[in-house]
Amino acid sequence: MRVDIPKRYFEMFKYFNSQNVYGRVADFPVHSFWGWVYYDWDPATRLGYQGAGFLWFGIKQPLMDREFDRWNLLNEQYYREMSYAVYSRDSELLTDVLDKYKIRWLLLDESVMIPAADSKQLFYPEIKKLFTETQKIVLNRDFGQGLAVYEYTPVQSISRVETFDTFYPVGDVVYKEPYDTVYSYYNPYISGGEESFPYVGLTNTDETIKEEYIQERGDFTFIDPKFITGDAILSGKDESGEKSVRVPLTATFERLPGDTGLVFSVNHISSGEELVRTVFDGIKSGSAVAMSINNDPRGLFLNSFEYGKKEVSFYYNIGAPNNLDIYTLKQGDVSVAGSIGELEPCSDLYGQSSYEVERLEDGFTLTGSGLKACLTLPVASVLEGDAESGVSHPY
Known part of the structure; x- marks a missing residue:
């Protein structure tokens, strides 16, 4: 079936074609492990392109898309690291991923949808907030209807080929990990050294623990990596605060x-x-x-x-x-005197759907036609906010 691609994408292709500095493009959201994309380009019918993707036919820069990491655990490591950084809303971790993979542009497309699933999984408000809160990320171009390109300015300049005055040889392989602990600590490193990090490389490809790290002691079984010794949790590392x-x-x-x-x-x-x-x-x-x-x-x-x-x-x-x-x-009951929550659909929209909330003196009425409607209440509204009940303890 032929599907017309909206003009805003071709405007975006022209933008990328005019960029002459080196860098890779990361596309968002990063919600799907499978890499099959569904687009909602028509609010009435929710029809649009679906498939493995098409952006690389118009973007000349290297694109960090799921289409290019199929069937290989090592290639999927970028997806693991980026999705963890986004869904944990960690700006420092996001910066580490951008630096490690030489990413300069962040492409956010809010027309991407997930059929038969909760749209909150797409994390659009949280992604935009994360980009805003992350230093050196700025909105570079808004092409309309949820299609935007952000640009990241790295501390160190990036190029296709780079040379480093110093790097660290490390004996661990981080694939299967949700983020690269070694890179966060050392920055550039190479495999093949003798230095090891706790918990990195403990598991086999099927997530079972390697036998050499399992130790039986009577009725107890311990995970006992050779490098977890001494009194410190991370033995032999600098805890001065200069590196974390x-x-x-x-x-x-x-x-x-x-x-x-x-x-x-x-x-x-x-x-x-x-x-x-x-x-x-x-x-x-x-x-x-x-x-x-x-x-x-x-x-x-x-x-x-x-x-x-x-x-x-x-x-x-x-x-x-x-x-x-x-x-x-x-x-007691949650007060409805102020904001009563965020009105949103909690099922797929088909055809001419509608939903609304009406505030009453002692509550509200929620109605929907052609879908299920929900009110989402922030968890903070049901947590104690005073100093006696909501406590933060450094340790």
Whole structure:
């Protein structure tokens, strides 16, 4: 079936053709592992192109598109790193990915859709906010109807061929990891050295742990990498603050009986020695609790009836502050006096669909025709915001 490509794309092709500096183009959103793209170019019918893509037929610069990383774990590493940086809303991590892969332009196309799925997964508002908050990223050209190109100015100039005065030989391979810990710490590096990082390279291609790192001790099984030794979590590294790096760890939260509070702890991987232990009191029984470490999106929630231990994965900052945020849920009903949430469709739109919300004195009425309508309420509106209940603890 023939589909006419909107004129705004050809205007964008002309723009890229006029650019003479070197750099790669990263396209957004980065929501799909499979690399099959659906475009919504007609609001009434939601019809448009669908397929592997077409942008590379008009953009002369190298394009970081899923079409070119198929069927190879190593090639897919860029997607893993970029999608993690975006969905964790981490501007520093985004900058690392842009620098590592020599990306100069960021192409955002809000006409990309995901059939039969929640459109919030596309992350459009969050992506634009992330670009705005990231230094050295500016909106370069807006072609209309959600098609825009941002430009990133790297600290170090980039070119097709580069030379480095210094680089680091590292013995680890980071493919399969959500981000490149080694690059974040060292910047340019090459494989083949002897230096190792904790947790990098522990797994096989099927995500099972390599046998040489598994150690049986009686009734217990430990992951015991040869390079995790000594008292420090990251042995032999500089913790002066001049360099910072993140390593993945698992923390344990234990809710104590009654009103005795919460216990936060982190143990040494191989020895089981307790490295960090903090007790938070003042959290009453019967309160639901939400917590996050270093703003990691993988948080933890305890309902008002849950006791005992729960584990949560997070990234520990070496040479930089670490923060633990604990919240209790507000008591009573959520007020509808102010903003009642964001009105949006929560099913696909077909044909002439419509939806609306009407505010009432004691609530609201939600109606929809040809779709399901939803109100999305920010989680912050149901969390305590005062200093006694919403607490940030550096450790």
